[in-house]
Amino acid sequence: LAKTTQPISMDSYEGQEVNITCSHNNIATNDYITWYQQFPSQGPRFIIQGYKTKVTNEVASLFIPADRKSSTLSLPRVSLSDTAVYYCLVGDTIGYSTLTFGKGTMLLVSP
Amino acid sequence: NAGVMQNPRHLVRRRGQEARLRCSPMKGHSHVYWYRQLPEEGLKFMVYLQKENIIDESGMPKERFSAEFPKEGPSILRIQQVVRGDSAAYFCASSPDGQDGEQYFGPGTRLTVT
Numbered sequence: 001l002a003k004t005t006q007p008i009s010m011d012s013y014e015g016q017e018v019n020i021t022c023s024h025n026n027i028a029t030n031d032y033i034t035w036y037q038q039f040p041s042q043g044p045r046f047i048i049q050g051y052k053t054k055v056t057n058e059v060a061s062l063f064i065p066a067d068r069k070s071s072t073l074s075l076p077r078v079s080l081s082d083t084a085v086y087y088c089l090v091g092d093t094i095g096y097s098t099l100t101f102g103k104g105t106m107l108l109v110s111p
Numbered sequence: 112n113a114g115v116m117q118n119p120r121h122l123v124r125r126r127g128q129e130a131r132l133r134c135s136p137m138k139g140h141s142h143v144y145w146y147r148q149l150p151e152e153g154l155k156f157m158v159y160l161q162k163e164n165i166i167d168e169s170g171m172p173k174e175r176f177s178a179e180f181p182k183e184g185p186s187i188l189r190i191q192q193v194v195r196g197d198s199a200a201y202f203c204a205s206s207p208d209g210q211d212g213e214q215y216f217g218p219g220t221r222l223t224v225t
Contacts, residue, residue: 041200099157103151
């Protein structure tokens, strides 16, 4: 499984756009990139998944450059409730998928 | 559509006792995954099950831990003769099939071993 590297923590203010970058230099051809969000004392929640270029949903955008060695999760206009840990995962979804979580990025949004 | 349900939410056991953690997947989901999260750590995969089958248990400790997902009823994670190091949050996730990185997680069971 490709190893991922992301910042341990980030700080932001309400209303700002937040970009969290994840490095995955050894990503394989069949690997997808998936981001999860986890609030304290809760299970992770799926945010977004992509393979290449840009993916957007109602919550976030995911930018993946052509070489796919990194990806950036973009959260538009964050609010206090976006304070959470964000995990970047890389894995092969062909066959079956057992997710491998790192330590994630702790995002703290302040007023 | 109810989400993934886990019970109990909190469980306290003395060293040497058995802990039984239950997970009911989302309706229509036949794939169940168990993860363990130690304090200040990310989630670690333990076991992946389908109905009546263990597909991958590569993350399970070799001793004292077992899991099942019977034809009827919830999935059970059983820890025998618990030790303090078993104290953690145990999360269950489910998916409609095993080919998607999108898994739906339950609220977790927090096990405390005293």
